[in-house]
Amino acid sequence: MSGTLLQLDVQGPAAPPRSNGELVFAAPWESRAFGMAMALHDGGLFEWEEFRQELIRAVSRAEAAGGEFSYYRCWLEALQTVLDRRGLVEVAAVESLAEELACRPSGHDHSHSSPPEPEVPAGTPA
Amino acid sequence: MSPVPAPSDLPVELRTEALESILVEKGLVDPAVLDKFIKTYAEDVGPLNGAKVVARAWTDPEYKERLLEDGTSAIAEMGFKGPQGECIVVLENTATVHHLVVCTLCSCYPWPVLGLPPSWYKDPAYRSRAVREPRALLGEFGLHLGPEVEIKVYDSSSEVRYMVLPQRPAGTEGLSEEELVPLVTREAMTGVAQAKSPA
Numbered sequence: 247m248s249g250t251l252l253q254l255d256v257q258g259p260a261a262p263p264r265s266n267g268e269l270v271f272a273a274p275w276e277s278r279a280f281g282m283a284m285a286l287h288d289g290g291l292f293e294w295e296e297f298r299q300e301l302i303r304a305v306s307r308a309e310a311a312g313g314e315f316s317y318y319r320c321w322l323e324a325l326q327t328v329l330d331r332r333g334l335v336e337v338a339a340v341e342s343l344a345e346e347l348a349c350r351p352s353g354h355d356h357s358h359s360s361p362p363e364p365e366v367p368a369g370t371p372a
Numbered sequence: 373m374s375p376v377p378a379p380s381d382l383p384v385e386l387r388t389e390a391l392e393s394i395l396v397e398k399g400l401v402d403p404a405v406l407d408k409f410i411k412t413y414a415e416d417v418g419p420l421n422g423a424k425v426v427a428r429a430w431t432d433p434e435y436k437e438r439l440l441e442d443g444t445s446a447i448a449e450m451g452f453k454g455p456q457g458e459c460i461v462v463l464e465n466t467a468t469v470h471h472l473v474v475c476t477l478c479s480c481y482p483w484p485v486l487g488l489p490p491s492w493y494k495d496p497a498y499r500s501r502a503v504r505e506p507r508a509l510l511g512e513f514g515l516h517l518g519p520e521v522e523i524k525v526y527d528s529s530s531e532v533r534y535m536v537l538p539q540r541p542a543g544t545e546g547l548s549e550e551e552l553v554p555l556v557t558r559e560a561m562t563g564v565a566q567a568k569s570p571a
Contacts, residue, residue, distance in 0.1 A: 270414050271486045275388040277410045280488070282392055284409040284455070285401050294455065296532060302477045309496050317479060317494040319384050326391065336393050343390035344382045 276318040285324050292328050300324035376470035391531050401472065413488050421452045422485035422535060423556035425529035426567070429462075429542045431549045440464055443535065447485055456533055463526060464537045465563070471536045472563035474502035482533035486558055493562065503527065513564040536560065538567040 271277040287294055304327075324351035329335040395401040425447055429436040439446040443462040447453070460482050462473035475481065476499045481489040492498050501509045506523045510516070517523065526534045538560040544552060547570065559565035 270418075271410075272491070273385070275385040277414060278388050278392055278406070280413065281406040281410040282388075282395060282401060284413075286395070287455070288405070288409070289400070291400065298478055298480075298530065305478055315494075316384070317491075322384060322388060323390070326387075329391075335391065335398070336402060336422060339394060340387055341382065341408045342392045344386040347386045347390055348382060368454050 271318075278320075279318050279322045279325065283321065286325075291334065294363075297324055297328050301355060307365045413483070417454070417483060418487035419485070419556075419558035419561065420556070420560045421450075421487075422482075422551070423553045425450060425452070425485060425535075426537060426547045426556045426561065429537055430544075430552055434510070436537075439537070447476035452484040454484045456480065457482055459531050460485065460533050460535055461526075462535050462537050463524070463563075465539050467539070468521055470510075470517055470523050470563065471534075472502055472523060472525045473508050473528070473534040473536060474499055474525060476503060477528075480528040480530075480533055482535050485535055486561060490558065510564060513559070515565055536563040538563075541567050541569045544570055 271280070283297060286292060287297065301320060301324040304323040305317075308315055308320050326335070326337050326340060330337045392403075396403055423438055425439065428450070429439050435446065438449075439462050443460040444453075444458065446462075447457065454476070463473075465471055474493075479489055479494040479499070481493065497539065498509070503525055506525050507517065510523070528534060538556065540552075541555060544555070551570075555568040555570065557565060557568060561568045
């Protein structure tokens, strides 16, 4: 699979997805969540079918829970589950760092210029 | 099976940012590779690819035959391949049979020819109603099919992605392959619309 994308058609109008309707991603985080799954799979870190099975479960849970449905929220949840199970990134570590990010002073520039955590203490509550 | 991640009250934007940050720190993801995938799918791979496949099938009977016989190969022949395109089956719409594509479980979609799915395709209502009441659903998309037209709904499996070959619109006999391409929309290739008529 690796490298096949480069053979895809890249000619034509600048924005084909838009020409047929709507933007592919509704928000930047959706595109990051999408890109992470693609890059990790491309790097051989998990099988696509393994991710897909988790995505099916996440979609099913979200529908059962009701409320506003977000496909890429399910996507992220599925990705986190796969990475956690494979021992690559624990869900708790992500939660912990996300909590820290939530406490950033306003006006931060998203450049991660503050010293990064040397090691995220997996499983440790923030 | 590992436990389901605990639901978090933290904004999904922050959880996404945190995950990416950890992946990058661990060297599991190269941000440049990530950017490349996003750019490719947000800007380059879209329904235009599928429209080219359809226009060629409309104008080249031999290609159409190959396309219906083995969609994956005929599509790859035009240079369109990649993830979610490993097995693409093309369904031909006729005057009496109309195909509608859905993925009830996880919104699988033939990326190499259609790009990433639009929001309505991922919507729970679309996924359930496409199977339960396709005729009514199509009516809401503005596609009113007569009772003589049979609607066949194809639900994607883990292996197969479907794409619809819409009927060539009337009045397009004199148009070239290139001129036909803009008539083929993403909606026509999923079966919620017909191909557009020439202006």
